[in-house]
Amino acid sequence: xxxxxxxxxxxxxxxxxxxxxxxxxxxxxxxxxxxxxxxxxxxxxxxxxxxxxxxxxxxxxxxxxxxxxxxxxxxxxxxxxxxxxxxxxxxxxxxxxxxxxxxxxxxxxxxxxxxxxxxxxxxxxxxxxxxxxxxxxxxxxxxxxxxxxxxxxxxxxxxxxxxxxxxxxxxxxxxxxxxxxxxxxxxxxxxxxxxxxxxxxxxxxxxxxxxxxxxxxxxxxxxxxxxxxxxxxxxxxxxxxxxxxxxxxxxxxxxxxxxxxxxx
Ligand code: MLT
Numbered sequence: 001x002x003x004x005x006x007x008x009x010x011x012x013x014x015x016x017x018x019x020x021x022x023x024x025x026x027x028x029x030x031x032x033x034x035x036x037x038x039x040x041x042x043x044x045x046x047x048x049x050x051x052x053x054x055x056x057x058x059x060x061x062x063x064x065x066x067x068x069x070x071x072x073x074x075x076x077x078x079x080x081x082x083x084x085x086x087x088x089x090x091x092x093x094x095x096x097x098x099x100x101x102x103x104x105x106x107x108x109x110x111x112x113x114x115x116x117x118x119x120x121x122x123x124x125x126x127x128x129x130x131x132x133x134x135x136x137x138x139x140x141x142x143x144x145x146x147x148x149x150x151x152x153x154x155x156x157x158x159x160x161x162x163x164x165x166x167x168x169x170x171x172x173x174x175x176x177x178x179x180x181x182x183x184x185x186x187x188x189x190x191x192x193x194x195x196x197x198x199x200x201x202x203x204x205x206x207x208x209x210x211x212x213x214x215x216x217x218x219x220x221x222x223x224x225x226x227x228x229x230x231x232x233x234x235x236x237x238x239x240x241x242x243x244x245x246x247x248x249x250x251x252x253x254x255x256x257x258x259x260x261x262x263x264x
Contacts, residue, residue, distance in 0.1 A: 001057050004075050010050060011057025012076060018044030019109070019258055020085040022073060024093030025049070026115070026241070027183050028144065028175035030056030033090065036247035043258035048085070050076055052096065054179025064182030066092075066190045070100035074107055086258065088112035090243065091215060092183060098193040101200060110203040110261055112254065115212050115240050117219040118226070120192040129184045136180050144180060145172035154211030154239025161245070168241065197226035203264075204230040205257045209238030209245060231257065 003009045013031060015038045023034040031049035038047045051058035052069045061068065073096065077085055086109050089097030094116025101108055121129065136144050149172070150158075153165050204227045208220035217234055224232040233253045238245040 002076065002079055004079070008053070008061055008072070009057070009059045010053075010072060010076060012048060012050040013038055014046065014048045014080065015039035016041070016045055016047050018046055019262055020046045020048065020077075020082045021258065022077065022082075022085040022087050023047065023049040024069070024073060024087065024089040024096050025052065025055070026091030026093050027187065028055065028141065028148070028172050028180045030171065030175070032056070032171065033241065033244060037243060037251060037254070040247075041251055041258065042255035043262070045258055046082075048076070048080065048082075052093070052179070052183070054176060054182045058179075060176070060178035060182055062182075064186045066095045066099040066186050067103060069096035069186065070103050073100055074104045077107060083107070084109040086110045086112065086261065088114065088254070089116065090114040091116050091240065092187060095187065095190050095193070098196050099190070102193075102196055105202075108202055110205070110257070111200065112205045112207065112257065113220075113223060114207045115209060115215050115220075115242055116223075117215045118193040118197055118223055119219075120190055121188055126188045129188050133181050133184050136177055136184075141175045141177060141180055142173040144175070145169050148172055151214045152240050153245060154209055154213075154237065156211060156237040157239060157245045164244065168244065194226070197223060198228075200227045200230075203257070203261055205254070206230055206232045207242055207250065207253060208232075208234055209240060209242035210234050210236050211239040212242070214240045
């Protein structure tokens with residue numbers, strides 16, 4: 001845990017040595033989403049995961065926007081003395097990663113966009129997010145977790161690894177209310193990042209679970225086509241949280257990418 005000069009407290013973990021890799025979790029997760037990656041990559045890497053504002057050990061804060069998530073990440077890099085990092089974001093963490101690229105491109109060594117999309121919310125999605133905020137306030141985050149669980153993991157995980165689905169449900173149900181409500185605001189207000197994709201000139205890996213129904217393979221393919229020189233990896237037998245559902249495959253793909261960076 002670290003407290004910034006402005007008094008904002010932020011939870012993070014930092015393991016290993018090598019190329020700095022910063023992990024940003026999705027909604028409504030916390031940094032433990034990356035526990036199978038931290039210190040576990042075959043590539044020499046300094047792996048850092050952080051709680052986005054309002055989640056895990058990080059204090060809630062205003063504004064709650066994807067830009068604020070990105071700025072918090074850069075403040076953490078400053079505090080840790082890291083000039084440039086490979087930024088890995090899953091789903092909502094991917095929205096924050098694209099914001100980080102827009103706002104602080106000089107801090108980005110490479111990008112890894114996992115199970116995410118570039119587009120902004122549709123009107124229907126915004127309406128559903130407002131309903132989710134009302135549900136969270138009325139019934140708590142367990143009700144939110146109940147609603148999200150089916151889309152969060154793929155059918156293979158649901159069938160073959162129900163304990164993993166239960167663990168994810170627990171993580172989501174324990175998410176702090178302010179973090180959840182704030183993240184829904186952040187996602188509703190986020191801009192369309194499609195025009196940003198054409199500006200990306202650092203090595204980029206796009207990863208998606210083959211069974212992801214929330215940010216399906218076609219979203220990943222569209223980002224792949226729009227980001228020059230990017231690489232796309234589709235992970236079989238995984239849904240939306242591909243790093244959790246297929247950690248060995250995910251870590252292999254990520255390690256290969258990191259090794260290709262250090263070889264450059
Ligand atoms: C996530 O996993 O972060 C969410 O699926 C993102 C979203 O709701 O758009």
